[in-house]
Amino acid sequence: MGNTIPDLASDVQILANGLIREESHRGLGNIKMLQFPFNFSKTPVATARSAAPSLGEHTDKVLAEYGYSSKEIEQLKNDKVI
Secondary structure (H helix, E strand, O other), X not given: OOOOHHHXXXXXXXXXXXXXXXXXXXXXXXXXXXXXXXXXXOOOOOOOOXXXXXXXXXXXXXXXXXXXXXXXXXXXXXXXXX
């Protein structure tokens, strides 16, 4: 039987190629993330710089960028819209 997804984190070749890195996540602690598996000579590949945000983590900031005031955002929370 072949390797499974959990086997990837300890695969000798994956580790030797640096395809897994640890990232700090606010709610989960240190998590392992996959790097992009290959590189292009003329087009650099951008990798994620951090773990994905938690659900709603940036809601206030995004709404403020779209012009909502702090008072309006609080009202949306009180009304259970967000």
